[in-house]
Every structure is written in C-alpha cells, then in structure tokens.
Amino acid sequence: MKTLLRSQDLSCPSCVAKIENALQGLKGVxxxxxxxxxxxxxxxxxxxxxxxxxxxxxxxxTGYEAVVAAF
Amino acid sequence: MKQLKSWWQSPKQRRQLLTAISGLLILLALAGKYLLNQTNWHNGLMAAAALIAGSDIALRAWYSLRRRHISIELLVTIAAAGALIIGEYWEAAAVTFLFLFGAYLEARTLGQTRRILQGLLELAPTTAIVLRDGRQVEVMPHEVQPGETVLVKPGTKIPVDGDVIDGRSAVDESAITGESIPAEKVAGTAVYAGTVNQAGLLKVKATGVGADTTLARIIRRVEEAQEEKAPTQRFIERFARWYTPFIILLSGAAYLVTRDLELALTLLVIGCPGALVISTPVSIVAGIGRAAKGGILIKGGEYLENAGKISALALDKTGTLTIGQPVVTDVVVLQAAVAAGDNGELSVMEKNEQQALYWAAIAEAGSEHPLAQAIMAAVDADDLIPAADEFETFTGHGVQAVYLGHEIGVGTTGLMADLGIPVPAAAHQALDNLQAEGKTAVIVALDGSVIGVLGIADQLRPTAPEMIRRLQVVGLKKIVMLTGDNARTAQAIAGAAGIQDVRASLLPEDKLKMIRQLQAEGHVVAMVGDGINDAPALATADIGIAMGAAGTDVAIETADIALMTDDLLKIPEALQLSRATLNNIRQNVIIALVTVALLLAGVLLGKVHMAGGMLIHEASVMIVILNGMRLLRT
Known part of the structure; x- marks a missing residue:
C-alpha cells in the first residue's frame, strides 16, 4: 500500500536522508x-x-511532525 | 497535564518550548553578568540553556546515529559538548539556541513558499450533491460516478469536472485559470472541480471525478514540477555531499596541527551546507508556486531554468495570435436587395448590409464550411435563418440556393462565371481591397446580379500587440510568426500584432524545420501553439508552451509550460517569471558560496568563533529563503 504523508517542518535537506533511513529501517516498509x-x-x-x-x-x-494526506 | 503531554509529544511544539526556555535563560545570564556582575550565575545559566536546547539536538543526533547516519545534529552536539567541557558556556548556549531558533524560523518561512500549494489542496471540494432516482443524495466528491447529475448550489464549490446541463451562473475559476473575473456558465459550458459557483443553481453532468479532475492534475503537476531537480540543484547537491565530510576531516586536521580545540569545534559548527543546499529549491518552489497561482504551469526546475534562457519565440498564428474563428469583418453593398426579413428600426445603410448578409446566410445555412459559420453568426441574432428550398455546393467555389423563388449565389468569381452572373468593376475593386488586407472575400449574388461583397477574416486577439511589446521589454530578441496560411493573410495579422518576422505557407514539418533552424543559429527557442498540428514543433522547441490548457489534459501533462487560459499576456509573464527565478537562483548560489568561503576563512584565521559562526550560518540560510520568497510577490 502506498501512503502519503505531508510535513511542514522540513527546514534543511539534510533531514531527507534521515527520515528516509528511519522509515526504510521499519519492518513492513x-x-x-x-x-x-x-x-x-x-x-x-x-x-x-x-x-x-x-x-x-x-x-x-526523527524530529518532524507529519500528517497523512489524501493527495 | 494532558495538554502538556501532547505538547511534549509534538516534536515541533516541544522544540519551540525548549527554544523559548533556552533563549530566556541566555537573557537572564546576560542580565546577570552585565547588570549584576554575577559571573557564576552567568556560567550556570548559560550551561543550563545549552543543555536544554542541546537535549533535543542530541536526541535527534542519537536517533540518526543509531541508524548509522552522521547528521548535522551530531556535529552540533559534539561542538556544544566540547565547548561546555572547555568552559566556553556562552558559546555552547549560543550555538544550540541559534541552531534551534534558526531551524524554527526557516521552517516557518519555507512553509509560506509551500503554502501556495497548500491553498490549492484546500480548494479540493469536500461534498457533492448528486441526483439519484430523482432525489438529492450527499456523497464524497470522488464517489460521484461519471455521467451522474450533480447539483451545485450558489456559494458552494463545484465538486467535479463536468458540463452544465441546466442553469446559469457566474463561476470564480481563479484557482484553475488565474483569471479573477468570474466566468459565465450556461448549459453546454464546461466547469471544473474546485471552482466556486457564485450566483445561480447549476446542474452539472459529471465527466471527471476525484484524481481525474483538472484540479487534481494541476496539483500533481505542480508538485512533480517542484520536486524535479533543476540542473543547478543537482550540481549543488553533489558539492554538498562532499562538503560535510570535508569539514569533519578539516576539523580533525586543524586540531592535530594547531592543538586548538575551539578552532576544531568551530569548524564543526559551520559543517552544514545549509544555505547552499537550500538556495536552489527555495527559488524553484517559490517560482513554480507563484506561476501556478497565475494559471501558468511549468513542468519543472529544469524547464524553469531553460525558460529563463529563451532568446527566440515562435508563435503559431491561427488559434494562438488569432481567436481561431473567422468572422465577417466587412460588408460592401453594391446594390440594394429585396427585403427578405423585417429589419425594424435600422438605417438604410445597415438595412442593406443586413439584407446582403441575410441572403448569403440563407444560402450558406446548409453548408459545413467554416466561412458559412462566420456568415450565419454575422446575421442579427433576432432573425431566424430559414432553410433554402434548393441547395447545391460547388466545392472550392461556393454555394447556390433557391429561396421563395429567389436564386442566391455566394462564392468566388469562379462561381459567378459558372452561374453566368456578370461581376461589375466595383465588385472586383472590393475583392482586391479585401484580399490586400489579408481577408477572404466572397461575392453575394441575388437573382442574377451581384448585390455585395463580404470580407471574412480570423481576428487578432486584442492583447496580441501588447504581448509583443511586453516580450520586447522582457528582452526577447527574436519573435517569429509561423503559419500554414498564405503570405498576404499572414502579413496582415503579423503587421497588426507588431511582428516583423513572418514565415507563411508552412506545413507542420516546415514549422519543425524553422524551430531547428533557429536553434542552429544559436537561439534557445520557445514555441507557442495550440493545435495538434503544432505538436512536433512544440516538442522540438527547447520550451513548448501550450495555451488554453484548462480543458485539455494532454496539454497539462505534456507541455513544458501550460497556460490555463487563452490570455496571451501570460506568455510574457511566464518568461519574465522564469527569468526572475533564474536570477534568483544565481543570487542565492552566490550568497551561499560567498558565505561558506568567508566563514571558512574567518574560522581558520581565528576571526570567527563558535557563536558568531552559527549566527552567520543561520543568517545566510534566512537570507537565501527570504530572497527566494521575493518571487512570490512579483
């Protein structure tokens, strides 16, 4: 299943790898x-x-607020 | 208490709280030192401020480290911890506080550039009223089936894309088209999801729902565009990938050489290439967002950068520079005709013109020719055009018809010759005059003699001359009109628009060759067109601009720049915005590079210390973001 989250907190692109790593480390992702x-x-x-x-x-x-979005 | 717990669990609010407390402690410490001369207080309070702000940074550093990721937070944590150990309490407090406060300000400001899109998302309708078995049923917009009838009450959002089947209203379409004046909607016109019905009740037959609406396509398109990396951004990111490891090594080397711990720690503080990595994205997000607000969809950063470099523009004539629908522009009356209808209060002159048109319209009523549409549209709306008793088409020459015993002929001199009708010198004169103006001229004959000549022409859009003027102001060197039409018609239209360079009688593949030729001359070429026959030229051009894309999904998906309306003035606006964005990116990259260079030099020369380094670093990030945001206001 594909889920879309949206965050308004991303302030520096260094967080991209951080969040991706954290999510990819989860079982089932x-x-x-x-x-x-x-x-x-x-x-x-x-x-x-x-x-x-x-x-x-x-x-x-990882330090960022995110919400589930429909699209 | 519950409130406090939810506060604590939200990373954003927790961070705001920690930043505020840490800032307060720093103020107290400064007051203690300078007003009360309490140095011990000062150090204690500063250390507390550093620990409070640093706890959040350290926590995030730890989460990343656990996943084998060396984060900027880790560098800042090491620097701050090191500063506390060597007794530089003020430096430690300032670094941690500025890091948190800077990130807060940056996220807040960046949020504003992302908000334009948020505005589009909020436009998405939430409910729809569908007529099912004669009853009104309220459902979610995506649950409407295509083909179903949707009821749209005044003051509500239209939930689906569709065609009006009943009702009359004004609809605010600014979200889709960028046009602030509401559009008139009657039976047969198309409406779009997310636009607002302002006046009357509309019955709409749904043609597209949910993700298959123009609004959803725009949102998808804008987001993909904003996420697509521009060439500059890719370059910067390659640079940035090496920057942080390089700074870490430099810090280690600096310590080994100088044995100066503070210098080594200060280097770590400036190890985040913040302003650099953010310089391009912020401009692009702002530029594409601003364009979308004006009804201009740009495919992505790469296209934005290319559009900023355009030096030549090729314009299609029919449907782009012109409205694309021929209209009767001249009626030359040569002989008063018998009245075929009641013309009420008109002057003799107008009566005669209307009579000539009226007879012509009766003859043309059975014809499918585009010129026939123009003649019929020119007749006073009050008059019903009766059907002819007999009708015959002479392909390429015109039509002949009989109505109430009168013989009507409408067409070329060739038709008149076929019908044996003499063409007087005055008619030849009128034909020559009209053709010299680039118009199509047809002769109208009644009962064996010529009664008038009609001039028919496609009309230049009224904004065309202003567009050309603005394009020249933007600094476009070469503007070329391409058309399949004959040279005379092409010259007339180009002259009225203010275009000098005209290439006429072109086949679709010739248009493509013209684009290639301009490119061979060293131009970066944009092509504006609408028709399917322009597709090859649009694809070959460096930037293909499609007009009036609101209804056509293909244009939204494929054009490099899609203009939602037929407004020609959007073309200079799009180019001007692209240029502004390109300039903005360059400024930002320069600001970021200069800051990094100065910071490095300053630190290595011992002129910049930890707190100062962090301040300059965060300030440069803010400047870059604020500079990017200027694009939103152009």
Whole structure:
C-alpha cells in the first residue's frame, strides 16, 4: 500500500536522508521517499506490519511532525 | 497535564518550548553578568540553556546515529559538548539556541513558499450533491460516478469536472485559470472541480471525478514540477555531499596541527551546507508556486531554468495570435436587395448590409464550411435563418440556393462565371481591397446580379500587440510568426500584432524545420501553439508552451509550460517569471558560496568563533529563503 504523508517542518535537506533511513529501517516498509521541496513523504508499506500510525510516529522520532494526506 | 503531554509529544511544539526556555535563560545570564556582575550565575545559566536546547539536538543526533547516519545534529552536539567541557558556556548556549531558533524560523518561512500549494489542496471540494432516482443524495466528491447529475448550489464549490446541463451562473475559476473575473456558465459550458459557483443553481453532468479532475492534475503537476531537480540543484547537491565530510576531516586536521580545540569545534559548527543546499529549491518552489497561482504551469526546475534562457519565440498564428474563428469583418453593398426579413428600426445603410448578409446566410445555412459559420453568426441574432428550398455546393467555389423563388449565389468569381452572373468593376475593386488586407472575400449574388461583397477574416486577439511589446521589454530578441496560411493573410495579422518576422505557407514539418533552424543559429527557442498540428514543433522547441490548457489534459501533462487560459499576456509573464527565478537562483548560489568561503576563512584565521559562526550560518540560510520568497510577490 502506498501512503502519503505531508510535513511542514522540513527546514534543511539534510533531514531527507534521515527520515528516509528511519522509515526504510521499519519492518513492513518497502520504500520511502522524502521530497524536500514540497514536504511530501511517500511510503510503500504493508499496513499490517507497519500501520500508518507507526509511520507518523517514526517520522516524529526523527524530529518532524507529519500528517497523512489524501493527495 | 494532558495538554502538556501532547505538547511534549509534538516534536515541533516541544522544540519551540525548549527554544523559548533556552533563549530566556541566555537573557537572564546576560542580565546577570552585565547588570549584576554575577559571573557564576552567568556560567550556570548559560550551561543550563545549552543543555536544554542541546537535549533535543542530541536526541535527534542519537536517533540518526543509531541508524548509522552522521547528521548535522551530531556535529552540533559534539561542538556544544566540547565547548561546555572547555568552559566556553556562552558559546555552547549560543550555538544550540541559534541552531534551534534558526531551524524554527526557516521552517516557518519555507512553509509560506509551500503554502501556495497548500491553498490549492484546500480548494479540493469536500461534498457533492448528486441526483439519484430523482432525489438529492450527499456523497464524497470522488464517489460521484461519471455521467451522474450533480447539483451545485450558489456559494458552494463545484465538486467535479463536468458540463452544465441546466442553469446559469457566474463561476470564480481563479484557482484553475488565474483569471479573477468570474466566468459565465450556461448549459453546454464546461466547469471544473474546485471552482466556486457564485450566483445561480447549476446542474452539472459529471465527466471527471476525484484524481481525474483538472484540479487534481494541476496539483500533481505542480508538485512533480517542484520536486524535479533543476540542473543547478543537482550540481549543488553533489558539492554538498562532499562538503560535510570535508569539514569533519578539516576539523580533525586543524586540531592535530594547531592543538586548538575551539578552532576544531568551530569548524564543526559551520559543517552544514545549509544555505547552499537550500538556495536552489527555495527559488524553484517559490517560482513554480507563484506561476501556478497565475494559471501558468511549468513542468519543472529544469524547464524553469531553460525558460529563463529563451532568446527566440515562435508563435503559431491561427488559434494562438488569432481567436481561431473567422468572422465577417466587412460588408460592401453594391446594390440594394429585396427585403427578405423585417429589419425594424435600422438605417438604410445597415438595412442593406443586413439584407446582403441575410441572403448569403440563407444560402450558406446548409453548408459545413467554416466561412458559412462566420456568415450565419454575422446575421442579427433576432432573425431566424430559414432553410433554402434548393441547395447545391460547388466545392472550392461556393454555394447556390433557391429561396421563395429567389436564386442566391455566394462564392468566388469562379462561381459567378459558372452561374453566368456578370461581376461589375466595383465588385472586383472590393475583392482586391479585401484580399490586400489579408481577408477572404466572397461575392453575394441575388437573382442574377451581384448585390455585395463580404470580407471574412480570423481576428487578432486584442492583447496580441501588447504581448509583443511586453516580450520586447522582457528582452526577447527574436519573435517569429509561423503559419500554414498564405503570405498576404499572414502579413496582415503579423503587421497588426507588431511582428516583423513572418514565415507563411508552412506545413507542420516546415514549422519543425524553422524551430531547428533557429536553434542552429544559436537561439534557445520557445514555441507557442495550440493545435495538434503544432505538436512536433512544440516538442522540438527547447520550451513548448501550450495555451488554453484548462480543458485539455494532454496539454497539462505534456507541455513544458501550460497556460490555463487563452490570455496571451501570460506568455510574457511566464518568461519574465522564469527569468526572475533564474536570477534568483544565481543570487542565492552566490550568497551561499560567498558565505561558506568567508566563514571558512574567518574560522581558520581565528576571526570567527563558535557563536558568531552559527549566527552567520543561520543568517545566510534566512537570507537565501527570504530572497527566494521575493518571487512570490512579483
């Protein structure tokens, strides 16, 4: 499943690798891509092993607030 | 308490709280030192400020380190910890506080450049009223089935793309087209999801819902554009990838050579290439966002950079410079005709003109020719055009018809010769005059004699001369008109628009060759067109600009620059914005490079210390962001 998160907190592109690493390290996440310019975070994941709430919490642990977006 | 807990769990709010406390402690410490002369207080408070602000930085550094990622936070943590150990409390407090406060300001300001898109997202409608089995049912917009009838009440958002089937209203389409004047909507016109119905009740037949709407396509297109990396950005990122490791090595080497711990730590503080990596994205996001607000969709940073370098512009004539629909521009009456309809209060002159048009329209009513449409449209709207009793087409020459026993002929001199109707000298004179103006001229004959000559021409868009003038102001050297039309018509249109360079009688592949030729002369070429026959030329040009893209999905997806409306003045606006963005990127890159160079030199020469280094670093990031934001206001 593909989930889209949006964050308004990204202030320096160094956070891109940080958030991507954190998400990709999760069990059940196949791919994660952070777009610095727009603040979009795309995650390919299995909602059973890595539910959306866990994705948000993981991004939060790296220090950024993110919300799930419809598009 | 619960409030406090939720505050603490939100990284953003926690950081704001920590920044505020740390800032307050620094103020207290400064007050203690300079007002009360309490140096011990000062050091204690400064250390506390550094620990409070640093805790968040250290925590994030730890999360990254656990995932084997050396983050900027780690460098700042090491620097601040080192400063505390060697007793530089003020430096430690200032570095950590400035790091947090700078990031807060930067995220806030960057958020404003991203907000334009946020505005588009918020436009997305939330409910739709559908007619199902004669009843009104409220559903989510994406649950509407294509083909269903949607009811749009005044003051609400239109939830789907569709065609009006009943009702009349004014609709604010500024979100899609950038046009501030509401558009009139009646049965048969298209409406777009996300636009606002201002006046009347509309019944709309849904043609596109959810992700298959113009609004969704625009949002997708703008985001992809903003995310696509411009060449400058790719270059900078390669540079930046080496910058941080280089600074870490330099810091180690500096310590080994000079044994100056503070110097080594200060180098770590400036190890983030912040202003540099942010210089290009911020300009691009602002530039593309600003353009989207004006109804100009730019495909991406690369295209924005290219558009900024355009030196030649090729314009298609029909449908681009002109409206694309021929209209009757001249009616030359040669002989008063019998009245075929009641013309009420008109003067003799107008009566005669209307009579000539009216007879011509009766003959043309059965014709599919584009010129027939123009003649019929020119007849007073009040008059119904009756069907002819007999009708015949002479391909390439015109038409002949019989109505109430009157014989009508409309066409060329060739037709008149075929019908055996003599063409008087005055008619030949009128034909020559009209053709010299680049117009198509047709003769109208009634019962064996010529009664008038009609001049028909496609009309220049009223804004065309102003567009050409503005393009020249923007500094475009070469403006060329390309057309498949004959040279005389082309010259007339180009002359009225103010274009000197005209290439007429071109086939679609000739247009492509013209673009190639301009490129061979060293120009960066933009091509403006609308039709399908322009597609090869649009693709060959360095920048293909499509007009009136609001209804055509293909244009939104494929054009390098898509203008949502037919407004020609958007072309100079798009080029001007591209140039402004390109300049903005260059300024930002220069600001960032100069700052990095000065900081490095300053630190190595011992003129810049930790707090100062961090301040300059954060200030340069802010300057770059604020400079990028200027684009939003142009």
């Amino acid at each position: 196949n791919d994660a891509k952070v777009h610095f310019n727009t603040g979009r975070i795309e995650v390919e994941h299995d909602p059973d092993t890595a539910p959306t709430a866990v994705l948000v919490q993981t991004v939060r642990e």
